[in-house]
Amino acid sequence: MLNNDSSIVSPEEYKKITEELYKRNLELATLYKQVDSLNKELGVANENLRNVIKQRESLEHLITHKVKGAFTRSKYIFAGILDGTFGEISPEIKKIAKQGLDSDDTGITTVDLILNVANMQKGIVKYDMKTVDLKEIALKIINEKKDSAEEKGIKIESEIGDDTYNVSGDAFWLKEVTNNLIDNSIRYTQKGGITVRLQKHDDKVLITIKDTGIGINEEDKKHLFTEGGRGQGSTRINVDSTGYGLYSVKLIIEAHKGRVWAESLGADKGSTFYVELPAV
Secondary structure: OOOOOOOOOOHHHHHHHHHHHHHHHHHHHHHHHHHHHHHHHHHHHHHHHHHHHHHHHHHHHHHHHHHHHHHHHHHHHHHHHHOOOOOOOOHHHHHHHHHHHHHHHHHHHHHHHHHHHHHHHHOOOOOOOEEEEHHHHHHHHHHHHHHHHHHOOOEEEEEOOOOOOEEEEOHHHHHHHHHHHHHHHHHOOOOOEEEEEEEEEOOEEEEEEEEOOOOOOHHHHOOOOOOOOOOHHHHHHOOOOOOOHHHHHHHHHHHOOOEEEEEOOOOOOOEEEEEEEEEO
16 A cells, blocks of 8 residues: 655646746846846945045145135235335225225135035044033124124124033034124125024023024025025025035034024014023
């Protein structure tokens, strides 16, 4: 008598298994081709990225040594004209030289800003993290900016209590953030005022800068803290806007484990900028 062995595969089952294996092998071969194609594309992309990095480094070198150098040399010439190095000058020439000097200062500041952003993106900016009182920074920047605000008929007010508002951060870069935001509000406010407020809530410190300026529409909000992002309103008021100022603020604050955002009811309804940092 023959045993009924269930392990024996019938011809029909064998054919079915063989066809299934063949199908799986075809699928694997297709997947292998796709992976191989993706690897080749990735290799091309990496090579392109290396070329972009080289081009960017070359551009940064050009900006540092050529563009900034040209601004600096021009600045010294205008400064020499103004201080009498080249002799007596007429009021008209003095006015032109002053405009040239201011323009060079703006150019140098812009170059430094772009280079700083490039270094932040590469992660080579070193932050000297210590306990910092944001009240000291805010009051210092407000005092420095009062004259330029008053020249436009704008009043800067502060709502800062006697408490300390300590955070862990790099004082230099936090000053840059505060200076940038207050300067931004002055630039885009034609009348009214600016209020700087410090608050503590939960384990956070919040600095608020509210202005009565040109405001921000919903479309411009999307580009506000992006690289090169410029709103229609900002370019109307400031044709020299680079779109790197608020982007650098974002990079600095994120490096401090904080967040920055803006709110506005719309065009010509003012803006409020917020910076939130962990308290210590």
